[in-house]
Amino acid sequence: MSLEIVVMVKQVPDSQEVVIDPVTMNLxxxxxxxxTNRADENxxxxxxxxxxxxxxxxxxxxxxxPQTESxxxxxxxxxxxxxxxVSDRFFGGADTYPTGLTVASxxxxxxxxxxxxxxxxxxxxxxGHVGPGVAEFLGIEQATYVSKxxxxxGLIIAERExxxxxxVVKVPTPVLITVLLNANIPRRQTLRRKIDAIRRGIEVWNxxxxxxxxxxxxxxxxxxxxxxxxxxxxKERAAKKIELDQIPELVKELYEKGILKLEESQ
Ligand SMILES: Cc1cc2nc3c(=O)[nH]c(=O)nc-3n(C[C@H](O)[C@H](O)[C@H](O)COP(=O)(O)OP(=O)(O)OC[C@H]3O[C@@H](n4cnc5c(N)ncnc54)[C@H](O)[C@@H]3O)c2cc1C
Numbered sequence: 001m002s003l004e005i006v007v008m009v010k011q012v013p014d015s016q017e018v019v020i021d022p023v024t025m026n027l028x029x030x031x032x033x034x035x036t037n038r039a040d041e042n043x044x045x046x047x048x049x050x051x052x053x054x055x056x057x058x059x060x061x062x063x064x065x066p067q068t069e070s071x072x073x074x075x076x077x078x079x080x081x082x083x084x085x086v087s088d089r090f091f092g093g094a095d096t097y098p099t100g101l102t103v104a105s106x107x108x109x110x111x112x113x114x115x116x117x118x119x120x121x122x123x124x125x126x127x128g129h130v131g132p133g134v135a136e137f138l139g140i141e142q143a144t145y146v147s148k149x150x151x152x153x154g155l156i157i158a159e160r161e162x163x164x165x166x167x168v169v170k171v172p173t174p175v176l177i178t179v180l181l182n183a184n185i186p187r188r189q190t191l192r193r194k195i196d197a198i199r200r201g202i203e204v205w206n207x208x209x210x211x212x213x214x215x216x217x218x219x220x221x222x223x224x225x226x227x228x229x230x231x232x233x234x235k236e237r238a239a240k241k242i243e244l245d246q247i248p249e250l251v252k253e254l255y256e257k258g259i260l261k262l263e264e265s266q
Pocket of ligand 1: 008009010026027037039040043061062063064092093094095096097099103117118119120121122123124125126127128129130131222224225226
């Protein structure tokens with residue numbers, strides 16, 4: 001048995017270094033240091049562990065501008081076998097709907113796909129829409145918030161972390177799985193694999209290759225419109241150091257200000 005495994009990966013701006021274009025209200029990615037979305041590193045590791053156990057191939061698919069290539073090389077240096085960058089100026093300004101539709105369209109062009117992995121959410125827009133959206137567009141099963149994946153008797157066994165416990169689901173392929181941030185420890189890149197990845201290169205697929213109408217993708221295909229953005233000023237907080245014998249006085253002060261409430265003992 002061998003599985004054709006796909007990992008959806010997004011390149012995101014590093015932590016707080018976010019620059020917004022004041023006119024278009026879009027993210028200005030060229031002024032920001034970009035990194036691989038951290039939950040996608042966990043999705044990739046889950047995919048590599050599955051391939052190493054069952055056999056098969058791991059293909060990275062990402063929609064993004066040309067600089068996304070650095071993330072794809074990084075994924076191959078960690079162990080992915082193939083990388084497809086879905087890139088075209090028509091895709092720019094996409095909200096989650098055309099992002100999911102475009103990524104699903106690219107995956108549907110692969111000869112075969114058994115398991116698709118995505119991160120639970122991105123660290124920049126953080127909607128968590130894209131993974132489940134791709135499953136819906138492809139009309140396949142999905143398992144979300146997954147911490148552990150196994151494969152037995154032709155079924156994917158996924159452990160889902162819920163608020164009140166863990167749920168184990170057995171799902172037939174093809175299936176899409178969203179992997180929780182910190183679900184595993186991603187393996188390191190190796191220099192040998194990185195050199196090999198640069199030598200093999202990345203496939204770039206454009207709108208023509210996907211055969212999608214231009215009005216379905218990018219900003220034209222996006223139902224969301226950002227009208228306004230504003231910065232929120234954080235309240236200033238001051239620390240106060242007190243001695244032990246001042247505690248009763250402090251409790252009294254907090255009680256009088258209504259910050260501390262005393263409950264009657266039963
Ligand atoms: C009106 C509007 C305009 C926008 N304009 C722009 C813009 O101009 N440029 C821009 O870059 N963003 C833009 N965005 C943000 C864009 O919608 C999201 O970055 C994108 O749709 C993914 O959504 P998300 O980050 O919430 O992903 P989530 O749904 O939180 O991501 C979950 C998982 O889906 C996968 N995934 C997400 N995105 C991709 C991708 N692109 N390729 C492969 N896998 C992916 C990853 O595995 C990720 O972990 C805009 C958003 C809105 C609402």
